[in-house]
Amino acid sequence: MSEGGTPTSGRRLAQLAEIPVGQLEKVKPRKAQALAEWGVTSVLDLLTTYPRRYIDRTRAADVADLAVGDEAVVFAEVRRVRANRNPRGRSRVEAVVADATGDLSLVFFNQPWREDQLTVGSQLLVWGKLTEYRGRRQMAHPVVDLVARVESGAAESRMLQIIPVYPASAKFGLTSWEIGTYVKEALARAGELADPLPVELRRRFKLRGRTAAMVAIHRPEVPSDPWPARDRLVFDELFRLQLILVLRRRALERAASAIRHAVSPAEASGGSGATLVERFVSTLPFALTGAQGRSLEHIFADMAGPLPMHRLLQGDVGSGKTVVAVATMLAAVQGGHQGALMAPTEVLADQHHLGVRALTSGLEVPDPGRLGGVRPLSVGLLTNKLAAKERARVVAGLASGDIDVVIGTHALLTEDVRFASLGAVVIDEQHRFGVEQRASLRAKGRVGSIDPDLLVMTATPIPRTAAMVVFGDLDMTVVDELPPGRASISTSWARGALEEAAAWERVRSEVVAGHRAYVICPLVEESERVAARSAVEEHARLSAGVLSGLDVGLLHGQMPGAQKAEVMERFRSGAIQVLVATTVIEVGVDVPEATVMVVEDAERFGIAQLHQLRGRVGRSSLSSWCFLLGEGGSEGAVQRLGALERTTDGFELAEVDLELRGEGTILGERQTGSSGLRLAKLRRDKEWILAAREAAERIVDADPGLANHPALLEEVRFILDEEDAAFLFKS
Ligand code: ADP
Ligand code: MG
Numbered sequence: 001m002s003e004g005g006t007p008t009s010g011r012r013l014a015q016l017a018e019i020p021v022g023q024l025e026k027v028k029p030r031k032a033q034a035l036a037e038w039g040v041t042s043v044l045d046l047l048t049t050y051p052r053r054y055i056d057r058t059r060a061a062d063v064a065d066l067a068v069g070d071e072a073v074v075f076a077e078v079r080r081v082r083a084n085r086n087p088r089g090r091s092r093v094e095a096v097v098a099d100a101t102g103d104l105s106l107v108f109f110n111q112p113w114r115e116d117q118l119t120v121g122s123q124l125l126v127w128g129k130l131t132e133y134r135g136r137r138q139m140a141h142p143v144v145d146l147v148a149r150v151e152s153g154a155a156e157s158r159m160l161q162i163i164p165v166y167p168a169s170a171k172f173g174l175t176s177w178e179i180g181t182y183v184k185e186a187l188a189r190a191g192e193l194a195d196p197l198p199v200e201l202r203r204r205f206k207l208r209g210r211t212a213a214m215v216a217i218h219r220p221e222v223p224s225d226p227w228p229a230r231d232r233l234v235f236d237e238l239f240r241l242q243l244i245l246v247l248r249r250r251a252l253e254r255a256a257s258a259i260r261h262a263v264s265p266a267e268a269s270g271g272s273g274a275t276l277v278e279r280f281v282s283t284l285p286f287a288l289t290g291a292q293g294r295s296l297e298h299i300f301a302d303m304a305g306p307l308p309m310h311r312l313l314q315g316d317v318g319s320g321k322t323v324v325a326v327a328t329m330l331a332a333v334q335g336g337h338q339g340a341l342m343a344p345t346e347v348l349a350d351q352h353h354l355g356v357r358a359l360t361s362g363l364e365v366p367d368p369g370r371l372g373g374v375r376p377l378s379v380g381l382l383t384n385k386l387a388a389k390e391r392a393r394v395v396a397g398l399a400s401g402d403i404d405v406v407i408g409t410h411a412l413l414t415e416d417v418r419f420a421s422l423g424a425v426v427i428d429e430q431h432r433f434g435v436e437q438r439a440s441l442r443a444k445g446r447v448g449s450i451d452p453d454l455l456v457m458t459a460t461p462i463p464r465t466a467a468m469v470v471f472g473d474l475d476m477t478v479v480d481e482l483p484p485g486r487a488s489i490s491t492s493w494a495r496g497a498l499e500e501a502a503a504w505e506r507v508r509s510e511v512v513a514g515h516r517a518y519v520i521c522p523l524v525e526e527s528e529r530v531a532a533r534s535a536v537e538e539h540a541r542l543s544a545g546v547l548s549g550l551d552v553g554l555l556h557g558q559m560p561g562a563q564k565a566e567v568m569e570r571f572r573s574g575a576i577q578v579l580v581a582t583t584v585i586e587v588g589v590d591v592p593e594a595t596v597m598v599v600e601d602a603e604r605f606g607i608a609q610l611h612q613l614r615g616r617v618g619r620s621s622l623s624s625w626c627f628l629l630g631e632g633g634s635e636g637a638v639q640r641l642g643a644l645e646r647t648t649d650g651f652e653l654a655e656v657d658l659e660l661r662g663e664g665t666i667l668g669e670r671q672t673g674s675s676g677l678r679l680a681k682l683r684r685d686k687e688w689i690l691a692a693r694e695a696a697e698r699i700v701d702a703d704p705g706l707a708n709h710p711a712l713l714e715e716v717r718f719i720l721d722e723e724d725a726a727f728l729f730k731s
Helices: 013-018 029-037 043-047 176-191 198-204 210-218 226-255 276-283 292-303 321-333 346-360 388-399 435-444 464-470 499-512 530-545 560-573 607-614 633-647 651-662 665-670 686-702 708-721 722-729
Strands: 053-056 072-084 093-101 104-107 123-129 130-132 135-139 143-148 164-165 310-315 338-342 364-366 374-376 377-382 405-408 422-428 451-457 476-480 489-494 516-520 553-554 578-581 592-601 626-627
Touching: 013 043, 013 708, 029 276, 029 464, 043 176, 053 476, 072 104, 130 176, 135 530, 143 176, 164 176, 176 210, 198 321, 226 464, 226 708, 226 722, 276 321, 292 310, 292 321, 292 451, 310 321, 310 592, 321 346, 321 405, 321 451, 338 346, 338 722, 346 377, 346 405, 346 560, 377 388, 422 435, 435 451, 464 476, 489 499, 489 708, 499 592, 499 626, 516 651, 530 578, 553 560, 592 607, 607 633, 607 651, 626 633, 633 651, 708 722
Parallel strands: 104 135, 310 451, 310 476, 338 405, 338 422, 377 405, 422 451, 489 626, 516 578, 516 592, 553 578, 592 626
Antiparallel strands: 053 164, 072 093, 072 123, 093 104, 123 143, 130 135, 364 374
């Protein structure tokens, strides 16, 4: 007997999703059309369109209490409306509004549509400043929230004390009040909703029933009503999502078995000599940090195990994830398999390719066909930019096994790319690949039911709980330590000409001291070509201006690979002292002598990108500087630049970023639609994420097919598409 097995009555989400909103009496065909354009087609869509905020009517000021000069909110009803034009043809609409205590006029110029908006009898929340004009109390151009609109005098008085404000958009011709009316009817007609949440969980987390929560969030009776309701509905969203992630995880484990990589030295070297991984580690010019060592322990344990690895590697900029990624691929290579690293852009793939080649130069792998029985480790590059002949060579090398490690873009996913034996896949994400793309690269390595091991890396950290939502089907390792001896980077936001001059002065003095500087060109969104052109211009301008007399080089994404490599080499050697670059240097570029970075128009970059850019300096024991140029512009930019000035901790910055930008960019496409998070906020609801995760794991572990939780099973199936569901629940 299971606690979740009690059959629940009431309407299920799937049923609500099948009722078109147009079936509600209050929704006239024209409005049904508007709702559809707004993305609301079913009763479920409607009920999960939650109020954005609430207005507590009891807290509005009385009209009679207002004194001239006061700014206030009043709740009032429209008594009369008059529109006219002054002699110069300017339109003027005046509405007299009143509450129980008195009246005042609202005046609008050049907004003739106000006459139609403010029909007599409509109830308004008005926010504005009280003035006096010819002895008459008025507000000119106040902010008006239409709470109840009355068509042709047929008053429907709403007795709600707490008025929900929906995110209704005037663009679609829908008011918050209309949405409220539809929701009211939908709630009344839906009646009792099915509640699939096991009673035990409801008790443990003190959650309301689903029906009560739905009613309270849409039609609260007292100001405190919405919050427990919100908790319940947030838990619903997160719990469904975590159930799916945990089920996916378990299904993958069932569906696949893994190559059991020989990672322990004795196994991998055939008992003699050092393993490839050991040789790699010993040729590094530094010792691994404790965090790198721990990460590799997790990874190697996964790789040696019977289940395919599914791991997320998080770490701050400069924490040394590349070394971990390379060691992972080499662990596969030493057992006779191949490793692949997929990057989101060509530029990043190029850079990783160069970086990995440099890190592995001198390594050899067994080759019985050759004299001496060994050959150099072979590292290939596969992007869409390759010439046909070169591409054919790489594709052939992957198929034959002559290439041990390949770095590429999604070009790796192309149909004709086959591997002799793909053992480990590393994905450098930047949140840009979807679950499907990850799955399809893994599928390339699938032989029968044997899957390659998968390691996903984030370029900049994301908060742990957010990762649990976005990457909830992966295990997680955090590289929580920077290599030793890093000096601090002092960051300042240069807001004016004087501070900017100081920044250029610092560039000069560092160059004189034998160090190097980066200047990052303004972000150009249009295309790499436009970005390149603007970089060329910026290079010319700076070389002739503030940087005259210095050796100033240029680097952008449109330059041929060989030329890029040459510029980097000259920068590294010091022949170029200042490098003017686009964001191509964002990832991977590694010149320890670089100690100053100037970012132009910094307000146009996001937090993660600035953090990533800044990570190009401060890579040695030399003190470093980062100057952010720009006026700030928006409130958001002020917050972003301020945060970068304050801290260099990527995890802390990730929190700020999440706070500022909301979930959108982190969640992306994946969480939209019916499985989406409409109420839950990654930052605010951290506790609920953890609770939902734990609850989902407990339920799935005890009941892998959810056979004892039919109502939950039904809901999960409803959210998943058929293919996914078939995969998750096939036995
Ligand atoms: P990220 O995690 O940002 O990808 P990288 O892998 O690019 O960081 O490493 C940053 C820099 O630190 C590189 O110059 C790399 O060679 C160096 N590095 C990596 N591991 C160590 C270590 N254990 N000790 C010293 N330097 C290291
Ligand atoms: Mg990196």
